[in-house]
Amino acid sequence: xxxxIQSPRxxxxxxxxxxxxxxxxxxGHDYLFWYRQTMMxxxxxxIYFNNNVPIDxxxxxxxxxxxxxxxxxxxxxxxxxxxxxxxxxYFCASxxxxxxxxxxxGDGTRLSIL
Amino acid sequence: xxxxxxxxDQVNVAEGNPLTVKCTYSVSGNPYLFWYVQYxxxxxxxxxxxxxxxxxxxxxxxxxxxxxxxxxSFHLKKxxxxxxxxxxxxxxxxxxxxxxxxxLIFGTGTLLAVQP
Numbered sequence: 001x002x003x004x005i006q007s008p009r010x011x012x013x014x015x016x017x018x019x020x021x022x023x024x025x026x027x028g029h030d031y032l033f034w035y036r037q038t039m040m041x042x043x044x045x046x047i048y049f050n051n052n053v054p055i056d057x058x059x060x061x062x063x064x065x066x067x068x069x070x071x072x073x074x075x076x077x078x079x080x081x082x083x084x085x086x087x088x089x090y091f092c093a094s095x096x097x098x099x100x101x102x103x104x105x106g107d108g109t110r111l112s113i114l
Numbered sequence: 115x116x117x118x119x120x121x122x123d124q125v126n127v128a129e130g131n132p133l134t135v136k137c138t139y140s141v142s143g144n145p146y147l148f149w150y151v152q153y154x155x156x157x158x159x160x161x162x163x164x165x166x167x168x169x170x171x172x173x174x175x176x177x178x179x180x181x182x183x184x185x186x187s188f189h190l191k192k193x194x195x196x197x198x199x200x201x202x203x204x205x206x207x208x209x210x211x212x213x214x215x216x217x218l219i220f221g222t223g224t225l226l227a228v229q230p
Binding site: 007031033042043045048050055056084091093095096097098100101102103105106108110 | 148150155156157160204215216217218220222223224
């Protein structure tokens with residue numbers, strides 16, 4: 001079975017530009033999570049969805065960040081405008097609904113804002 | 115506040131020796147506990163979990179973990195370390211939210227370095 005698929009794997013862009021990160025969760029999974037990983041702050045949960053509905057976006061750092069899940073097989077995380085401090089690795093993860101089941105992570109998007 | 119602590123930023127061990135990566139937690143209720151491993155330029159991979167039952171759980175790649183409720187710990191162990199075990203290890207906990215969610219609280223990670 002295919003795992004969680006993220007694209008692009010690497011993104012380099014200049015500050016002020018719009019950045020869109022994409023995620024395809026594992027088929028049949030109900031939950032989708034977006035994380036950010038940096039050396040300074042470790043792994044941070046940004047937002048998560050249940051059945052395509054955002055449940056908790058308290059980790060979204062600023063209004064410049066937005067996330068959508070238009071259907072069960074696709075989600076985007078958008079940063080507009082981007083800033084150098086947004087440079088990080090962004091992970092998407094998914095899990096089935098059953099309580100206690102593990103999250104499955106994609107291999108991330110390494111984002112560099114110049 | 116609910117939290118997970120991994121007190122060691124790095125653990126060094128010689129190949130063939132036993133290894134332990136420590137994790138303690140502070141959450142209410144009966145938590146579910148997880149260990150993940152992250153190799154360079156990869157996402158986190160699930161290793162094992164504790165839900166209920168036997169306090170010693172076995173997972174992938176020969177790893178196991180021991181749940182200790184009185185000490186609120188969930189240490190990761192392996193009897194004989196391999197150089198290929200060198201990676202970043204994360205402990206995570208799902209608190210007893212009283213509802214259906216699989217949101218996790220992650221520790222800060224412990225870098226395991228196994229010397230040949």
